[in-house]
Amino acid sequence: MSDPSRRILVSRLLxxxxxxxxxxxxxxxxxxxxxxxxxxxxxxxFVVRLLHTILVTxxxxxxxxxxxxxxxxxxxxxxSFGIVLAVICVLNLALLRPGVSPWGxxxxxxxxIGAMVAGVVASLGAALMDVAISQDWLPHLVARDRLAAxxxxxxxxxxxxxxxAPVVAGLLLALSTESFPLFGFALIAAWxxxxxxxxxxxxxxxxxxxx
Numbered sequence: 001m002s003d004p005s006r007r008i009l010v011s012r013l014l015x016x017x018x019x020x021x022x023x024x025x026x027x028x029x030x031x032x033x034x035x036x037x038x039x040x041x042x043x044x045x046f047v048v049r050l051l052h053t054i055l056v057t058x059x060x061x062x063x064x065x066x067x068x069x070x071x072x073x074x075x076x077x078x079x080s081f082g083i084v085l086a087v088i089c090v091l092n093l094a095l096l097r098p099g100v101s102p103w104g105x106x107x108x109x110x111x112x113i114g115a116m117v118a119g120v121v122a123s124l125g126a127a128l129m130d131v132a133i134s135q136d137w138l139p140h141l142v143a144r145d146r147l148a149a150x151x152x153x154x155x156x157x158x159x160x161x162x163x164x165a166p167v168v169a170g171l172l173l174a175l176s177t178e179s180f181p182l183f184g185f186a187l188i189a190a191w192x193x194x195x196x197x198x199x200x201x202x203x204x205x206x207x208x209x210x211x
Contacts, residue, residue, distance in 0.1 A: 005150040011202040018192040020165035029185040037100040048119040075128035082122025089115040
């Protein structure tokens with residue numbers, strides 16, 4: 001796979017499918033932890049999206065100050081950290097069985113806040129990768145005669161993963177055991193973390209082929 005456009009598209013498929021699955025799975029996992037607490041999950045989503053909106057511009061401005069390799073590592077690193085932190089917080093909340101509210105104890109309150117922080121960090125990492133690929137990598141690393149076709153395939157991948165990844169995530173979330181009801185959620189987290197390795201290798205390969 002020597003063509004940089006193909007490497008970039010495959011990496012986009014990996015990262016965007018994982019992002020869409022994770023964005024779908026995390027709120028549903030919280031509903032499992034806090035049964036019937038729709039308002040609480042709405043609060044979680046509102047805070048995450050609000051902080052994302054406030055912080056996404058300064059976060060993505062990093063692209064103008066660092067080289068491409070560093071930007072990619074920061075994006076993937078932020079996503080990985082956010083996913084690991086979210087898994088730790090959600091699984092510990094599930095073990096503590098807080099009922100319909102996390103505010104009953106200091107421990108559950110901090111775990112819920114930690115899950116919010118994790119959601120924001122992972123979301124910002126994904127945004128950094130989106131901007132880096134679509135606005136920096138494609139215009140500068142893909143040959144001009146292939147740029148239009150590559151952009152078209154990029155949009156197709158985005159649309160396809162926005163439809164299919166939540167469906168797959170929903171099927172995985174249905175997998176559970178009596179001793180591990182969030183087994184499907186853990187699988188989706190593992191899917192994301194494992195996908196970051198070939199994604200990083202593909203993008204590093206693009207940079208290596210250009211040097």
